[in-house]
Amino acid sequence: xxxxxxxxxxxxxxxxxxxxxxxxxxxxxxxxxxxxxxxxxxxxxxxxxxxxxxxxxxxxxxxxxxxxxxxxxxxxxxxxxxxxxxxxxxxxxxxxxxxxxxxxxxxxxxxxxxxxxxxxxxxxxxxxxxxxxxxxxxxxxxxxxxxxxxxxxxxxxxxxxxxxxxxxxxxxxxxxxxxxxxxxxxxxxxxxxxxxxxxxxxxxxxxxxxxxxxxxxxxxxxxxxxxxxxxxxxxxxxxxxxxxxxxxxxxxxxxxxxxxxxxxxxxxxxxxxxxxxxxxxxxxxxxxxxxxxxxxxxxxxxxxxxxxxxxxxxxxxxxxxxxxxxxxxxxxxxxxxxxxxxxxxxxxxxxxxxxxxxxxxxxxxxxxxxxxxxxxxxxxxxxxxxxxxxxxxxxxxxxxxxxxxxxxxxxxxxxxxxxxxxxxxxxxxxxxxxxxxxxxxxxxxxxxxxxxxxxxxxxxxxxxxxxxxxxxxxxxxxxxxxxxxxxxxxxxxxxxxxxxxxxxxxxxxxxxxxxxxxxxxxxxxxxxxxxxxxxxxxxxxxxxxxxxxxxxxxxx
Numbered sequence: 001x002x003x004x005x006x007x008x009x010x011x012x013x014x015x016x017x018x019x020x021x022x023x024x025x026x027x028x029x030x031x032x033x034x035x036x037x038x039x040x041x042x043x044x045x046x047x048x049x050x051x052x053x054x055x056x057x058x059x060x061x062x063x064x065x066x067x068x069x070x071x072x073x074x075x076x077x078x079x080x081x082x083x084x085x086x087x088x089x090x091x092x093x094x095x096x097x098x099x100x101x102x103x104x105x106x107x108x109x110x111x112x113x114x115x116x117x118x119x120x121x122x123x124x125x126x127x128x129x130x131x132x133x134x135x136x137x138x139x140x141x142x143x144x145x146x147x148x149x150x151x152x153x154x155x156x157x158x159x160x161x162x163x164x165x166x167x168x169x170x171x172x173x174x175x176x177x178x179x180x181x182x183x184x185x186x187x188x189x190x191x192x193x194x195x196x197x198x199x200x201x202x203x204x205x206x207x208x209x210x211x212x213x214x215x216x217x218x219x220x221x222x223x224x225x226x227x228x229x230x231x232x233x234x235x236x237x238x239x240x241x242x243x244x245x246x247x248x249x250x251x252x253x254x255x256x257x258x259x260x261x262x263x264x265x266x267x268x269x270x271x272x273x274x275x276x277x278x279x280x281x282x283x284x285x286x287x288x289x290x291x292x293x294x295x296x297x298x299x300x301x302x303x304x305x306x307x308x309x310x311x312x313x314x315x316x317x318x319x320x321x322x323x324x325x326x327x328x329x330x331x332x333x334x335x336x337x338x339x340x341x342x343x344x345x346x347x348x349x350x351x352x353x354x355x356x357x358x359x360x361x362x363x364x365x366x367x368x369x370x371x372x373x374x375x376x377x378x379x380x381x382x383x384x385x386x387x388x389x390x391x392x393x394x395x396x397x398x399x400x401x402x403x404x405x406x407x408x409x410x411x412x413x414x415x416x417x418x419x420x421x422x423x424x425x426x427x428x429x430x431x432x433x434x435x436x437x438x439x440x441x442x443x444x445x446x447x448x449x450x451x452x453x454x455x456x457x458x459x460x461x462x463x464x465x466x467x468x469x470x471x472x473x474x475x476x477x478x479x480x481x482x483x484x485x486x487x488x489x490x491x492x493x494x495x496x497x498x499x500x501x502x503x504x505x506x507x508x509x510x511x512x513x514x515x516x517x518x519x520x521x522x523x524x525x526x527x528x529x530x531x532x533x534x535x536x537x538x539x540x541x542x543x544x545x546x547x548x549x550x551x552x553x554x555x556x
Contacts, residue, residue, distance in 0.1 A: 038384030038391065045070030045379055046418040046465065053464045059480050063372035063465060070379030085379065094374040102323030103156065103467075104367055107474075109330040112359030113289060114164040116337055119355055120346045121281020122289070127168025129283050140166075140173040141183060141238045148187025149231075152195035154322055155188040155468045157297055162187070163475025165290055176254035177478035178247060178486040185472035185487060186234050189422060189457045190227040201318065204426055204453060216449060222516035223450035225501040225523060226409075226458045230494045232524045236531040242538060245489035250482075285346055292340075293333035300329030366474035373420050373465040380419055386428045402444070402510040405451040406502040408433060412455020413462075413495060420465035425456035444510050451502050458498065462491045497527055 049066025053059045067086055075081025094100055117123050134140050144166045151158045162184050170180045192200040196218060204217050237243065243251050302308075304325045305316030341347040408429065416425040429452040437445035460466045464484040473480040501523045508514045538544040 038387035040388065041073060042380055042383035042385040042388050043418045045073070045383075046376060046420070049376055050418070050464055053481055054485065059369055059464060060372065063369065063376055066376050066465075067372065067379055070376065070383060074379060074382040085382065086375075089382070090375045090378060091371065094371060094378060097374075099321075099323040100370075100374055102321075102327040103370070106156065106323070106326040106330050107160070107363045107366060107370075108360050109327070109334050110160045110164075110293075110359075111361075111363035112356050113293065113330070113334055113337055114160075115355040115359040115362065116334075116341065116347070116352060117164065117286050117289060119351060120285045120341050122283070122285030122287075123164070123168050123281075125281045125283050126165070126286045127172050130169040131172045134169060134173070137173045137175060138238055138241070140169050140175060141179075142235070144170060144180070144183045145187055145231075145235060145238070148184060149191055151294070152191050153298060153301065154326060155192045155200070156322075156471050157294075157326060158188045158192065159184050159468065159471035159475040161290065161293065161475075163472075163477070165286065167477065171259060174254050174257060174259065176247075176250040176259050177476050178250040178482055179243075179254070181472050181476035181478040181483040182247065182487045182490060183234065184475050185461060185469060185483070186230050186490075188472060189460055189468045190230045193422075193453050193457050194221045194224050194227045196221070196314075200423075204430065216446065219446045220450035220453065222520055223405075223447045223505070224454045224457075225450075225505075225520075226454035226494055226498040228520060228524060229497050229501070229527045230461075230491070232527045233490065233494055233497075233531060236528045240531055240535045242531055242535045244534065244538070245486065247486040247490070248544070250486060281346065285341070285344075288340060289333065289337040292336045293330065296332040296336070297326055297329030300327070300332070301325030303328065363474065365480070366470055369465075369470045369480060370467055373467060373470065376465060377419050377421055377424065385415075385419060386424075402507040403503060404436070405444070405447045405506040406499055408448050409451040409455040409458075409499055409502050412452050413459040416456045416459025416466070417463045418459075420460070420463045420467065422456035422460035422466070422468070425459065426453065429456070443513065444506065447502070447505060447509060454498055454502075458491060458495045462488055462495075493530075494527075497523065497530070 045066040048069055049062050052062035052065060056062060067090060068082070071082045071085035071090065074085050114123075130140070130143075134143055144162060147166060148158060148162050151161055163180075167180065189200070193204075195201065201217050301320040301322060302313060302316040302325075305311060305318065305320035307313060307316035311319065338349075338352045341352060342349055412425050412429055415428070416422050419425065430449060433445065433448045433452055437448060460468055462484075463469060464481060469484060469487075470480060472478075473483045476483070501519070505514075505519055508519070
């Protein structure tokens with residue numbers, strides 16, 4: 001009944017938009033073009049899309065409605081202009097962008113490799129092996145965290161690789177796909193942004209003009225409180241067996257054997273499993289392809305950065321094109337995987353070719369959501385979202401100088417949440433931060449740059465239209481909106497603690513010059529203490545996840 005009402009609401013909104021566009025096409029000459037450029041209206045399409053997605057639990061139509069609204073605003077309510085913005089300057093333009101195409105190629109190839117590993121029986125063999133070595137649910141989750149931390153070169157690669165490797169293990173230990181998606185997401189962008197050798201380090205370094213970008217990035221790492229507090233919170237919750245919000249419902253249901261829903265009968269899986277063809281698959285049929293994929297992707301990235309033309313490794317990574325590098329690396333990884341399986345007699349060539357459409361099919365949901373999210377971002381760019389944020393930031397930089405890191409963190413969160421892009425947020429805010437702090441307190445500027453990066457990652461982490469969040473859903477094979485809904489309370493908790501940290505560190509550093517190695521452990525301890533208090537509260541409820549998980553652990 002509820003789903004019927006939501007569908008009726010969505011249909012009514014679509015009909016209303018079509019009707020308005022029809023009327024505007026008749027009276028377009030009589031309606032003045034509103035001044036929506038570089039105003040709050042530039043963020044309205046994203047806000048509408050996010051709100052609809054969270055209400056209706058249907059992400060495709062929500063994103064498309066946001067695109068249509070933004071196109072109408074950007075065209076000055078012109079019917080033909082709106083159509084052009086949606087198609088020619090929107091969807092077609094995004095699918096013609098070389099960077100986007102490279103990411104889509106990487107997605108399809110990685111989906112194919114995962115399908116091959118399933119057909120070869122490698123995933124099942126690894127799951128069986130892990131079941132005998134990883135004895136507890138805590139161990140399975142901590143191993144997922146460890147792998148996510150180790151694969152820090154790129155967030156896209158991290159999400160899909162960790163998902164394909166650890167899914168058999170987490171399934172064996174009855175960990176919900178929603179929790180699995182959260183662990184993947186929390187060790188993707190938050191880890192990449194504090195890793196010196198990563199595609200994110202390269203992106204941030206490139207946004208700092210006239211400065212040693214890589215040097216500033218290194219100095220800013222200890223002040224990236226959102227990343228460290230997210231990691232501390234996640235590990236503490238796994239060790240203390242604490243869950244809250246809708247995630248607790250998913251985990252309680254997973255303990256009963258249902259990993260794909262939270263007891264409402266609605267499955268959260270988005271892609272069908274590939275039938276295992278070879279029941280005699282070995283662990284090496286998963287390990288070797290993954291290792292080859294990692295090595296090939298690293299080589300692909302440094303190749304695009306000029307490493308084989310005499311450039312140093314670090315500089316090559318800083319100059320790398322992640323899209324092209326990952327596409328090249330994954331292609332060679334696919335070829336090696338096919339060659340390995342054919343030589344070993346695990347799969348014949350025909351079965352390997354069958355995995356290509358299967359892998360593409362598995363990635364269709366992620367490809368659709370990414371395409372719509374990119375188009376929505378392009379629409380907000382046409383409406384001047386960047387200029388609006390720049391104006392707001394510049395006007396707020398006067399009286400709150402020592403509190404600017406906290407302000408910048410909030411602005412970064414809101415902007416990345418509304419636009420779904422952390423890199424776009426970096427590109428806008430970092431030059432503004434450098435300009436505001438030019439010739440002033442250099443240490444406070446480093447904290448402000450770190451706050452910008454932390455805020456962008458936080459907003460990216462929370463947003464249903466974020467590409468990294470979409471990738472995490474795809475990697476865990478979890479319904480995207482359910483992943484966002486279960487992750488949001490956790491991300492907001494870490495965000496509040498991070499805001500408090502920046503509000504304290506800014507003035508203290510400005511006046512007392514207190515060093516990072518004093519403040520960072522204090523805030524991490526505060527986060528762990530918060531989780532402990534939550535555990536004590538949850539223990540009072542016999543039906544809570546803490547008690548249910550303890551009973552399962554005792555049984556194990």
